[in-house]
Amino acid sequence: MSDLIKKSAAELAALIATGEVSSREVTQAHLDQIARVDSTINAFLYVDGDGALAQADSADKTRGGSSPSPLNGVPLALKDVLAQKGVPTTCGSKILEGWRPPYDATVVSKLKAAGVVILGKTNMDEFAMGSSTENSAYGPTRNPWDIERIPGGSGGGSAAALAAFQAPLAIGTDTGGSIRQPAAVTGTVGVKPTYGGVSRYGLVAFSSSLDQAGPCARTVLDTALLHQVIAGHDPKDATSINAPVPDVVSAAKRADVKGMKIGVVKELTGDGYEKGVAESFAQSLAILESLGAEIVEVSCPNFKYALGAYYLIAPSEASSNLARFDAMRYGLRVGDDGKRSAEEVMSMTREAGFGSEVKRRIILGTYALSAGYYDAFYGSAQKVRTLITQDFSRAYEKVDVLVSPTTPTVAFKIGEKSDDPIAMYLNDVATIPVNLAGVASMSLPSGLSQGLPVGFQIIAPAMQDDRLYRVGGALERELHAKWNGPLTNQAPELVI
């Protein structure tokens, strides 16, 4: 195993920039690691070895140019929900099997322009619906900390790829916690930027008003470097914010919380949180306090309605977004025998192509939007959304950021909750309010409970994403000193 794969993206970028190693060597080292461990981990749905090496060569050529990109030549794992031209994109679903997008998502264009090398597409819960990656049509991804356990979801593939040193950087998407919960249970860092901070163009929509792509890595600085590359206004996304990107890289480097007011969300602690999780959270608060931050408790009384509102809004939008998968123009087609009508082929394709969780949410959303039920369900959920947004606004009158454990528990076992959707949904109780309000949030590792990673969540106001990196960077510096490096270095050696 090459030493290169244990390095951070910032370190790799520096080595490549000075010519000490080539991007091709770095890329090859990661491809080798994928070849070594991925039959066990199943983080990747598609590995684009030739494409990645070609991108690496091109990055090696541009090395030392006039305005070098801070991540030139560094490899990355891309969640399979983002369109990459010519590369299979499935969203973890059978219904998109064989589809090769004719265009690049804006995030992908930005990565390519920055010289980032895309290794391949990572596994996920089908259409990002899930918290364990067990809902992938292509088999579950395993947690590198314990391969009997889930790596979180929906972006379990991206998080596991980081934890298994298959990539130093990854892109995730977060609709209700799909970046942060996998980060928490794999001991990695993940950020859900402010809604509208990163373009959604080319992100296959699950719930348009909640979806947000974001950066994932093993360190706060790497996450910031990737954030800087993918963020910014995009005229192709009408919901993209036309404002300067907060300076997240400087904030990660400054990593200073002296004088900051940090609010602990009362509703996101206490009952229901595993003891080890609560202890790790308390230790992190003590560290932040020792660094000069003021810790206060803040109440967000409407958060208790967040899960309910989320499971009406997200399925409603999904029921409409997923209507386009009808076998007419791309992807799977079932039952086209020349005799059946288009409607019959659509119906048979959707029956065969969607998994049960996707069907459950389409049915739920269709019901919630139906005439006569709209006001009671979708309408009420939107009102709750407004109340939650107001909870955040009031909280930010008192504090600079809010914090909570990212998840109530550490990674659970594969199969443990697959028959109980509600138990599965409860995983996201702390992450969902963030998406409903469109604010920014980070999860970073705060320690171990029962030998498994625990995540610490930081929540900043919209377009103040830099605050995540100030607080996260400060906490991480202290923790890395204690751990002698990133938490992922403590993961047990994979037995292949």
Add this chain to the structure above:
Amino acid sequence: MALTYEDVISKYEPSLGLEVHVELNTETKMFCGCATVFGAAPNTQTCPVCLGMPGALPVVNEKAIESTIRIGLALNCSITPKSRFARKNYFYPDMPKNFQISQYDEPICTNGYLDVEVETDEGPKIFRIEIERVHMEEDTGKSLHVGGATGRIHGAEYSLLDYNRAGIPLVEIVTKIVSGTGKYAPEVAKAYVKELRDILRSLGVSDVKMEQGSLRCDANVSLAPIGSGKLGTRSETKNVNSLRSVERAVRGEMIRHAGLLDRGERVIQETRHFQEDSGTTRSGRSKEQAEDYRYFPEPDLTPVAPAAEWIEKLRSELPEKPSLRRARLQSLWQVPDKEMAALVNAGAVDLVEETVALGADPTRARGWWLGEISRLANEAELELTSIGISPKDVARIIELINSGELTDKLARQVVGAVIAGEGDPDAVIATKGIKVVSDESALIAAIEKAIAAQPETAEKVRNGHVPAAGALIGAVMKETKGQADAARVRELLLGLLGQG
């Protein structure tokens, strides 16, 4: 025995509701940058957005918003300060996303009206048509059903889909219930669509070609017994592709409904398709079980919030209303009603106005556009605007006639040559050597030659039988190949024969 229209209106009071869909003539589609050229090869004007590819997102076409606001203002509507797009969800193979981005409970324009004039037994009468809403949406693709007898999806062997039309900006203009028209309902419907078409044309926002589908009308018709004060069950007739069809469709549905009601049957609330050949309608899908479109606000788009100053600017720049403009020009040009109607129908009002603005007198300008040029346009099956002669050319030709440099006959030659692409009038005259023969010695020689050739006719004229001069004048014109001024020939001839 079939009911006559007189029977229908003696017992029933009609109510109308008209929904007009207008394709805007923006350069690009409603939510993407694809071109909108009519008649392009199938699926050549598409992209990930209008094909509904996974991950693609819509972005609103500003020009389409502007056009819709201008339509709303021209129809006396209020412009909503903050309107929203909504998704209308239903499955159909020619709709790429299986939802249509439209507007639902927050349309951009509401509560307007349009006054239309209809000729009644008591003379011209104004009917005010109230507009409920004007909203924006995207068009669907087009299906072509191959095989099968009817060209309909039922019985077809396979279907072809063309997504060029998918995403073309559509504006839907919906009236409130139109009542109180009595027997004039068909004429009112036609007059409304016609006036609306003229307004849209004057705004320059659409090609408004019903035969190409850039203006489509759905006519809702219901009947109730006179004096009942109730509304009957309506039918909605689609596929009404000309102004004449609007009138025929409304009349046909009134007769059909009355027949059902007279027999004690009920009218089914349904969509019907107008049959151009028979003037009747055929049943489409039933709307008895109202389809649930599960409308909800389009999360991929932000609300449309036009600045008040912008709206006022657009209002101040609206063109003159077609009805007012017609009245003004008619009085200015002193044209009888019938001929004004002919100008309007031929689409010649703008052309005549431009020609007059370039110095031509209205009567002559009208004469040329409605006469020779219309004749050639009809032959070529072209619109006056696309036949290849401009108001500037026509004004110049009229100027040359007035100065005596062209006769009417020569002018027709010039018009033909300009249309044939041989250049502007002066170039045509120069290359063809067209000129009026005004050299009097040459004319006199030609006249003397004619007299010598027809001595008996000349004698009759000398004896005071002036009408006989026509044959001699004709011979002179023939000799000079039509280039002589006939009036001058007549003068000289009569002078030579002692009748001057």
